[in-house]
Amino acid sequence: MLGLYPEGDPAIPGSYAGGIFKSTDFGETWTDISGDLPHQPYEDPTDPPPFYEYWKFTVSPTNPNLIYTATNFGNWGDVWGIYKTTDGGTHWSYVYNDVSLGWMDDNFWPDHNYTVLRMAPSDPNQLIAGSVRLLRSTNGGQSWTAAYTTVVGGGWQGNGVELMIAQDIAFDPTDANRIYVGYDDFGFWRSDDGGSSFIRLDPHQGPYGDVGYEAALSIVVDPVNGDVYLGRNNGDTVEWQEDYPNGKVWKSTDHGVQWAEITTGLPEGRPQLVMDTSSPINARVLYCASYGNGVYKSTNSGASWSGVNNGLGTAAGLAFKIAMDPNNTQTLYVGMRTIWGGTGGIYKTTDGGANWIKLTTFPEQDILCLAVDPNDSQVLYAGAVDAFGWSESGGLYQSINGGATWSLILNQPRVNAVVPIPGEPGVVFADVAPWFQFFPNQESGFYYSADGGSSWENIGDGLGHKHVVVAKLNPHNTNQIMVGTLGGGMWKMDRATLSVDSGNIRP
Incomplete structure (x- = not known):
């Protein structure tokens, strides 16, 4: 059997041909x-065709007359x-009437086209269908x-098949059970039970107008009153240097339910936030x-x-990452990022941003x-x-x-996060995610050092997806x-055993 691409001439109504074909020879x-x-009709010559009408199908191995097919691409x-x-x-019958979509409902993801359709060989009544979300x-x-x-209760728990790209994680200092997670294209989430389940806080993907700002990429929680500051952008993670994405900052005083835009004097751009927690409440x-x-x-x-x-001079526009000295909040570092390299580097201030100097001994690399x-x-x-x-x-x-x-203490390109442990000098964790391409010396995963980086152990084998892109200490x-992966959801790691809690896979 074969599914075919519909071809035709937009100027000739009804000329598109495609569908499901069978050969017995x-x-x-x-x-x-x-x-x-x-x-799908195309009586309007200006209305373009879909890529495929029916792309995936599955046939019973014991009854060749029993076939399922699913639509793909096209707002039908x-x-x-x-x-x-x-x-x-x-004759075909429509078998898509009683559908429970989970948290990725029609408000958030109004797409019922499918790139996966499978039947269990042992039971033709058992089916899996999906694209970004899987249904059974x-x-x-x-x-x-x-x-x-x-x-789970009033929230959702992942089952290990999440297509979720984590951007940031924040633990609420005022509540040990409250955790916030931001994703690249699935928005902002909150857990009220220590990560056992999560609540989707965005009503739909891209909650703010035409631009959307669907990526929740920088989260700061006030350690006294629990206010949440959130930097969002439109989800472009690999944009050209001269094509800066849209981005803004919002604030919530009710744990992420309602938000106020706080951008007076702050131009649009991809935001990364830090807070001086010693400043007046x-x-x-x-910053x-x-x-x-x-x-x-x-x-x-x-x-x-x-x-x-x-x-900072002309390099100011390359400011991509920022870090504050927790022991001296007037000292900050900002890391620069281009696309093809050559003009990155790190700048330092010791007076709260009034003046910056470049750390000239650092390689000209993207941070x-x-x-x-x-x-x-x-x-x-x-x-x-x-x-980059x-x-x-x-x-x-x-x-x-x-x-x-x-x-250079870890020769693994694309270290996306580093976690030095308070109270334990020399203990540090780092994630590696060389997701653009692989070289023989590159191995993605989650790395651990107990001697300040002199030696490393990759402890990421228990992760369902070893491309870790964010990590935060609870x-x-x-x-x-807690670590977030490039398409595999959130995972908890037990430092005492240096092992992943495989029962704690979350959205």
Whole structure:
């Protein structure tokens, strides 16, 4: 059997031909078995055709007349979905009536086209269908339930098949059970039970107008009142240097239910946030590295912002990552990022952003992550690559003298996050995700060092997806690290055993 692309001439109504074909002589001849399957009309010559009408199908191994097929690409309204025939294709029935979509419902993801359709060889009533979300039927298509997620209380729990690209994780210092997670294209989530389940806080994908701002990429939680500051952009993670994406900052005072835009004086750009937690509660000091613009500072909890770019010069627009010294909040570091490399690097301020100097001994590389060791302000870590868009070399660099000199301590390009452990000098974790391409010396995973980076062990084997892109230590339980993957959801890691809790796979 074969599914065919519909071809035709837009100027000739009804000229598009395609569907499902069957051969009983090893492909010498073919018979159209599309039967009475609906075809999308194209009476309007200006209306373009879909890529495929019916792309996937599955046939019972014991009854060749039992066939299922699914629509793919094309807004068909109430006729898209899944169809079934029991007579080899003469007549088809619509079997997509009782459908439970899970959290990825029609408000969030109004797409019922499918790139996967499979039947269990041992039971023709057992079916799996999906694209971004997977659905399952146990009764021959009479009803469908979400296979990728399970309802837990008032939230959702992942089942290990999430196509979720994590951007940031934040633990609420005021509530040990509350965790926030931001995703690249699936928005902002909250857990109220320590990560056992999550609540989707965005009503639909791209919650803010035409641009959407679907990517929730930088989360800061006030340690006293629990206010949430969130930097979002439109989800472009590999944009050209001169094509800066849209991005803004929002604030919530009710744990992410309602939001207020706080962008007075802050231009649009990809935002990364840090907070001076020693600043007055009613006048929090915040810094934002706005990619495409520079570094901005607020001294009134985000009500207004002003640029603090003296010394950055023309490199200001490359500000991509920002880190604050937890022991001296006037000292910050900003990492620069291009696309093809050559003009990255790191800048430092010791006066709250009033003046910046370049750390000239650091390689001219694109910065992916920055961290100051909470045990020693002279110890810095920076993940860098020779070029963001096509990385061949780089890794995790360390300075033990406040950025005066640097050493490569982990020769694995694309270190996206580094986690030095408070109270345990020399203990550090780092993630590696060389997702653009692989070289013989590259191995993705989650790395652990107990000696300040002199030696490393990859402890990421238990992860369902070893491309880890974000990692955060749980301040309420320092034996636990939560990691987010490039398409595999969230995972918890037990530091005591250096093992992944495989029972804790989350959206």
